[in-house]
Amino acid sequence: MIGIRFSEFTGKNKTVFEKLFDIFKELILHTSGDVDEALDWLNEIDKEYGITTAEYTMDDFIEELKKKGYLREEIDTPNGDGTGDGSGLSITAKTERAIRSSALEQIFGKIKKSNSGNHTTKFTGQGDEQTSDMRSYHFGDSLDQIAMNESIRNAFVNQGIDDFSMTHDDLVVQENYHKAQMSTVLMIDISHSMILYGEDRITPAKKVALALAELIKTRYPKDTLDIIVFGNDSWQIELEELPYLKVGPYHTNTVAGLELAMDLLRKKKNANKQIFMITDGKPSCLHEPDGTYYKNSFGLDEYIVNKCLNKAAACRRLKIPITTFMIAQDPYLQSFIQKFTEANKSKAFFTGLKGLGDFIFHDYENNRRRNIK
Known part of the structure; x- marks a missing residue:
């Protein structure tokens, strides 16, 4: 069909939505944003790999994409005779961000952090020299930047000792100085x-x-x-x-x-x-x-x-x-x-x-x- 093997996207420990969404993001790149064509291909892949179930169909997947803000309805401009060309689906900015994050994880996710440089600048962000400043954790921050004591303290304050658990919102990282701008x-x-x-x-x-x-x-x-x-x-x-x-x-x-x-x-x-x-x-x-x-x-x-x-x-x-x-x-x-x-x-x-x-x-x-x- 398109010369791509998608078996790697049908892994264990994922919901049906997550499996379909991983493949959908790939197909959107191949179709240059054409949602209808991507969904047609996704249907063919589903027939081969049996991703959907009787309880969760392709229609359920499309509705969930809409509900979560990944797809929106597009209404075509009416023709001169008063009729329209119909409606279609298009991806949203949220989907574009998800595609970028997925590409980052696929391509760079397994590569280790490189060595540090030697010259500092006045800019802050994820750099190499630590400061006393703290900020909320963002996707892409390395785990060794997490300030564990402060993060645990936030979890106690937010959840209390009787119902203690740590969430993404509790994590803070130690701010660093950037060493160069490129x-x-x-x-x-x-x-x-x-x-x-x-x-x-x-x-x-x-x-x-x-x-x-x-x-x-x-x-x-x-x-x-x-x-x-x-x-x-x-x-x-x-x-x-x-x-x-x-x-x-x-x-x-x-x-x-x-x-x-x-x-x-x-x-x-x-x-x-x-x-x-x-x-x-x-x-x-x-x-x-x-x-x-x-x-x-x-x-x-x-x-x-x-x-x-x-x-x-x-x-x-x-x-x-x-x-x-x-x-x-x-x-x-x-x-x-x-x-x-x-x-x-x-x-x-x-x-x-x-x-x-x-x-x-x-x-x-x-x-x-x-x-x-």
């Missing part, structure tokens, strides 16, 4: 080649972007992340748009993506800046000064390649490293990425799709430590 631009290739030959490259890229965004929001809230996409042109998208992102009938204008990334980073006040680029590696388009497009889908065009190498060198002069995550295996494309990386004096990971999130996490952590000023 500004990152994540470039995502949305050219048509990202779905060619039956390989879905865009969904893993979206999931990694969601996980990276959630990681930064929860662990490094003073860091910044801007997300841009590039096809024939390049434009910035908001975090909330990521689940709905689709590949278009585009060529790959890597130069336009780099130009926009450089413009965004020039506006950042901090000194630590970087670009992450997820691509299948083949630039095939330029937007010329006269407004026309120069395109060549056959092989590597020397004119386009040289423009890309010039932009990589320009980023190097601005002290902006570009880490390229190459998700195609073609040797001649990897050769181009190697030249591109040499021009920027940075690095590239020829990851394929497997392990893409691990590579990005480790490089983000390493760059934060290495780029502290």
